Amino acid sequence: MKTVSVINFKGGVGKTTLTANLGAYAASKGYRVLLIDLDPQNNLTFNFMTRAEWESKLSQNKTIKNFFEPVVEGKELPSLRPLIVKKTFGDVRLDLITSHINLIGIDIKLSNLLGGDDEKVIAENYMKTISCLKPALSTLEYQYDLVLIDCPVNFNFTVKSALYASDYYIAPTKLDAMSSEGIYLLGRLIDSCRDECREYINKLEGSSYTPLSLKMLGVVPMMAHVSKGKTLIDAELGFFHKLEADYEVFPQFVRDNTTIFGAELKDKFGNVVPAVLAYSGVLGGLSMKAKIIAELQLLCDQILGRMGLSKG
Ligand SMILES: Nc1ncnc2c1ncn2[C@@H]1O[C@H](COP(=O)(O)OP(=O)(O)OP(=O)(O)O)[C@@H](O)[C@H]1O
Numbered sequence: 001m002k003t004v005s006v007i008n009f010k011g012g013v014g015k016t017t018l019t020a021n022l023g024a025y026a027a028s029k030g031y032r033v034l035l036i037d038l039d040p041q042n043n044l045t046f047n048f049m050t051r052a053e054w055e056s057k058l059s060q061n062k063t064i065k066n067f068f069e070p071v072v073e074g075k076e077l078p079s080l081r082p083l084i085v086k087k088t089f090g091d092v093r094l095d096l097i098t099s100h101i102n103l104i105g106i107d108i109k110l111s112n113l114l115g116g117d118d119e120k121v122i123a124e125n126y127m128k129t130i131s132c133l134k135p136a137l138s139t140l141e142y143q144y145d146l147v148l149i150d151c152p153v154n155f156n157f158t159v160k161s162a163l164y165a166s167d168y169y170i171a172p173t174k175l176d177a178m179s180s181e182g183i184y185l186l187g188r189l190i191d192s193c194r195d196e197c198r199e200y201i202n203k204l205e206g207s208s209y210t211p212l213s214l215k216m217l218g219v220v221p222m223m224a225h226v227s228k229g230k231t232l233i234d235a236e237l238g239f240f241h242k243l244e245a246d247y248e249v250f251p252q253f254v255r256d257n258t259t260i261f262g263a264e265l266k267d268k269f270g271n272v273v274p275a276v277l278a279y280s281g282v283l284g285g286l287s288m289k290a291k292i293i294a295e296l297q298l299l300c301d302q303i304l305g306r307m308g309l310s311k312g
């Protein structure tokens with residue numbers, strides 16, 4: 001099982017769009033996929049169902065908030081299993097844990113668990129809190145090939161717990177100077193979190209906590225303006241190559257196209273689905289839609305390949 005956090009400190013750069021489409025594509029290839037919506041905005045969830053369905057069937061007791069609540073209350077670490085929603089879209093099966101707006105309050109309460117009277121207590125509280133999600137995901141090790149976590153735009157403790165539980169992080173981005181700075185900042189913050197964990201673990205002699213071990217899988221160029229010509233894309237990517245840090249930028253990009261990516265989409269059964277499932281019927285054609293979906297699939301193959309998952 002590979003666990004991947006999809007994260008960037010800039011809003012509206014395509015994190016949720018990438019998570020939904022990559023997850024759906026991997027599921028369509030037969031991988032066993034679990035998506036976790038960690039953003040209180042719940043946008044990932046609404047790529048796979050209507051708000052009405054979520055409100056009536058899930059909002060009360062089947063969201064990621066229901067995992068973190070017992071953690072905040074200091075109760076025994078809960079299981080994720082009762083929170084998993086199984087979705088089927090034709091032949092494609094995919095599991096999802098939805099989010100909730102009240103996750104914001106939970107994040108504040110998680111931060112309140114930190115601190116303490118002496119440095120060992122501080123270290124223990126920090127490691128106990130950051131590591132809450134990892135063992136819960138580990139119990140799903142043989143149930144899934146891929147877990148994707150859609151992160152919100154902050155560095156609060158729910159996000160840190162996702163990073164701690166992840167093998168990789170992937171950073172979707174728009175192609176501009178500000179976004180490249182955002183990625184640089186993200187790398188710095190993850191490094192400082194890694195240092196913090198190491199420091200605290202050193203203070204807890206004999207503890208079984210492991211260090212933060214996730215690696216950057218790569219930067220994904222989203223919303224690229226291809227109509228301006230390939231040359232400009234190369235120039236835009238130059239922003240990323242100018243940075244000191246050594247980022248792997250995926251060769252394939254996702255084009256800017258509000259028809260394909262901007263609206264609520266449905267498959268032929270009437271289910272709410274992301275673009276890669278909604279437009280699977282156009283593949284093989286010569287239209288711009290077919291081209292964009294084929295590019296999206298190629299990108300997904302590149303991402304899955306880089307994490308060591310690849311099927312024909
Ligand atoms: N390639 C694209 N072309 C055009 N519009 C896109 C594309 N990808 C995503 N969008 C649209 O841009 C908006 C932001 O995308 P998305 O929600 O995926 O970003 P995000 O980084 O998850 O945002 P947030 O920071 O709010 O979580 C959405 O309305 C989405 O439908």
Ligand SMILES: [Mg+2]
Nearest residue numbers: 015016039043
């Ligand atoms: Mg989002």
